[in-house]
Amino acid sequence: GENVEQHPSTLSVQEGDSAVIKCTYSDSASNYFPWYKQELGKRPQLIIDIRSNVGEKKDQRIAVTLNKTAKHFSLHITETQPEDSAVYFCAASRGGGDNAGNMLTFGGGTRLMVKP
Amino acid sequence: SAVISQKPSRDICQRGTSLTIQCQVDSQVTMMFWYRQQPGQSLTLIATANQGSEATYESGFVIDKFPISRPNLTFSTLTVSNMSPEDSSIYLCSVDLQNYGYTFGSGTRLTVV
Numbered sequence: 324g325e326n327v328e329q330h331p332s333t334l335s336v337q338e339g340d341s342a343v344i345k346c347t348y349s350d351s352a353s354n355y356f357p358w359y360k361q362e363l364g365k366r367p368q369l370i371i372d373i374r375s376n377v378g379e380k381k382d383q384r385i386a387v388t389l390n391k392t393a394k395h396f397s398l399h400i401t402e403t404q405p406e407d408s409a410v411y412f413c414a415a416s417r418g419g420g421d422n423a424g425n426m427l428t429f430g431g432g433t434r435l436m437v438k439p
Numbered sequence: 440s441a442v443i444s445q446k447p448s449r450d451i452c453q454r455g456t457s458l459t460i461q462c463q464v465d466s467q468v469t470m471m472f473w474y475r476q477q478p479g480q481s482l483t484l485i486a487t488a489n490q491g492s493e494a495t496y497e498s499g500f501v502i503d504k505f506p507i508s509r510p511n512l513t514f515s516t517l518t519v520s521n522m523s524p525e526d527s528s529i530y531l532c533s534v535d536l537q538n539y540g541y542t543f544g545s546g547t548r549l550t551v552v
Contacts, residue, residue, distance in 0.1 A: 427472070432480075
């Protein structure tokens, strides 16, 4: 089955700096890679996703890059703000957004702390 | 995106008892997924529930401990049976929505005493 590794487990940055979280996956058939933000006591919320037919996707201060050959993908947050402080999870699946029933496998999570 | 209603939001239960968690989606979905999130940990898939057939359980999870029902395309239940303190976790249902991706219910925070 799929195995997703995520690094670092904790990340502390100064407000305004950039933060980068990296994940690797093992299943070459995985083609959908979402990122979730989970604030304390709340459900994981999808913040951005990428499919294997593109190498990069950007949404305002958030971007995700994918290297299918190396089987790794990364989340980039620029101009970090204190409200970005949360736990971030990467995940991988053989499909997503297609109601086909493929499961998501999660990385171990990264606790991001943005210091004002 | 669809609305996923999950209840109860939290419960404190005595060891040896069972708790049934409900998940209702406002659109029809093929599969519903049940995850466990232990304190400070990531999400681990318990099982995948398909309407009209028995749920598929991941390694380490068994039907006797986590029976699942899926009576229709919008509803599922997960029961945590014969609970022990080690079952204290957040339990989340999830669905994969067309053109949106995977989204989660609000979770059930279970404490077993």
